Amino acid sequence: MTTQVQVKTYLNYINGEWAACSANKVDKSINPANKNEIVGYVQSSSKEDLDAAVAAAKEAQKAWRKLSGAARGDYLYKVANIIESRLDDIAEAMTREMGKTFPESKGETARGVAILRYFAGEGMRKIGDVIPSTDNEALMFTTRVPLGVVGVISPWNFPVAIPIWKMAPALIYGNTVVLKPAQETAVTAAKVIECFAEAGLPAGVVNLVTGPGSVIGQGIIEHPDINGITFTGSNAVGKRVGQGALARGAKYQLEMGGKNPIIIANDADLDLAVDGTISGGLRSTGQKCTATSRVFVQADIYEEFKEKLLAKVKELKIGNGMQGETWMGPCASENQLNTVLSYIQKGKEEGATLLYGGERPAENGTEDGFYVQPALFEDVTNDMIIAQEEIFGPVLALITFDAIEEALQMANDVEFGLSASIYTKDIGSMLSFINEMEAGLVRVNAETAGVELQAPFGGMKQSSSHSREQGQAAIEFFTSIKTVFVKA
Missing domain, CATH: 3.40.605.10 (Aldehyde Dehydrogenase; Chain A, domain 1)
Incomplete structure (x- = not known):
């Protein structure tokens, strides 16, 4: 009984x-x-x-x-x-x-x-x-x-x-x-x-x-x-x-909303940048207004960064948030899950390459929940829907660039301006980012998500x-x- x-x-x-x-x-x-x-x-x-x-x-x-x-x-x-x-x-x-x-x-x-x-x-x-x-x-x-x-x-x-x-x-x-x-x-x-x-x-x-x-x-x-x-x-x-x-x-x-960029320069600590990208983009299942969404990677380190990112994302444990081994839980509702899945489909239709994830997981215990695997796209251009609209889910769009000035221009080319981050050791790149980034919160060598409670928080443009x-x-x-x- x-x-x-x-x-x-x-x-x-x-x-x-x-x-x-x-x-x-x-x-x-x-x-x-x-x-x-x-x-x-x-x-x-x-x-x-x-x-x-x-x-x-x-x-x-x-x-x-x-x-x-x-x-x-x-x-x-x-x-x-x-x-x-x-x-x-x-x-x-x-x-x-x-x-x-x-x-x-x-x-x-x-x-x-x-x-x-x-x-x-x-x-x-x-x-x-x-x-x-x-x-x-x-x-x-x-x-x-x-x-x-x-x-x-x-x-x-x-x-x-x-x-x-x-x-x-x-x-x-x-x-x-x-x-x-x-x-x-x-x-x-x-x-x-x-x-x-x-x-x-x-x-x-x-x-x-x-x-x-x-x-x-x-x-x-x-x-x-x-x-x-x-x-x-x-x-x-x-x-x-x-x-x-x-x-x-x-x-x-x-x-x-936000469509928050992270810029990975060729002198960045790549392990630190990978950790910041994953934490900023995928924690809370990407359901943060400050979550990382667009990942701009300098061309000559792109392959190395991508492999490190893929390896770590594949290790993430999806499941019930009350289980101790879980790293990422479900989307908050069926509507939100369907929204995320629809954006993943749009990314494919636009010609972006789905490197990993983006499917409903098959693990035991996830069948009755609103779960989705983290999705990593490459071959993304900045005018694609998945690079312009807020998804509010665990979707990362990888975009390459040659010079920091190009990355800043693309990073600013959205209607939002909430948060942004850069990983670099170069003081000139840091200052350019701080001065030119159109966002209410800019972070250097730290993830896009989060702000300390004693600091002002808010965005620019449509954010x-x-x-x-x-x-x-x-x-x-x-x-x-x-x-x-x-x-x-």
Whole structure:
């Protein structure tokens, strides 16, 4: 006799209370490593639920903004400690819901803890400057004031780090928050919000509403009482967010796609470059906005680099992210898998040569998951679809070049400008890359993926709305400057 495990239903969190949505409707969150496993049920909310959350946030903001930065920081420290104590539980939910490996999930959750502690400390930093006045009997200075209610729309690929790096600065600077996570990872989001609830934040300061983007996401865009919207996701949706926010005068922040290049010069440490290419391009199954996608290799080292890369990629273990030997898990959903497979097919049709992978794996235990082998293409030209459009999967396009100037020109010849890296020992090549690369994040002798939490993060061109997240730069979006003139 087998015992059936009870699958939990996760609720919305509105005005300090956990509650089912008004429509009494739920969606199931499934494990991409095994489509037959239900991770949990999450609310499929309506605009009525969003309205309740926004009303709660608007009311709570009146008192929250009056707390000192230090007092708000104390709450964030408490949340950080609670998440740290539940790190394995949250990380396991992330792996089961999104597919990335358990070590990656633990690392991301730990990063969320560090972000909270960083922004807790920001509550004690200055928020203005004294400015000389032409009137010698007057005092003139600036201060910063919160926007009010901030709508957070977060993606499925970093279901802990991204919501936290949006929520933490919003909260420390006196805003209240309504979070709409991706429905695919709403269980993980609920577990994070449980930590905020346990920390005792006043009712309405943080609210969670799960549901379809067409209802809850669109509702956040249009809601007259949401003063700022911070979004990470696709370019198509991001543009709708920006247009909708602009139409009603709300502040908005968009972080969107990337088509990130890595340049391997002929003087590079090839073993280091191979490791950086694999880690940057294939970890998290390539589902990072900063993931390496185009690999530009100087012609006279191309064959050697290719052989080293192939040898290492062939060693990668694909499987369930909860299994210790797994290096790469599944795509996060069936839709994402089909998208990746369609791009691999387009690459073949365009005349690129598939060196390795790109198929559904045949290993035992992968038949019920959304798995795909890493795909390596060569004979790629920079005008091919696989070299121009974001795939968001484990697909690497190898392109040769003769001179660094040529590589930079091709690297810049896309609509995106999020991250880029170069492997070289030549200071001239480094400086050319730093000065000429059209990307918000450039890295030398390091992979394209990742940014430290204390540093500004954002892209150029179509990769962002040109604002920056994280670090001290976060204050620019989540506050407005108020200039004060005082005369006795």
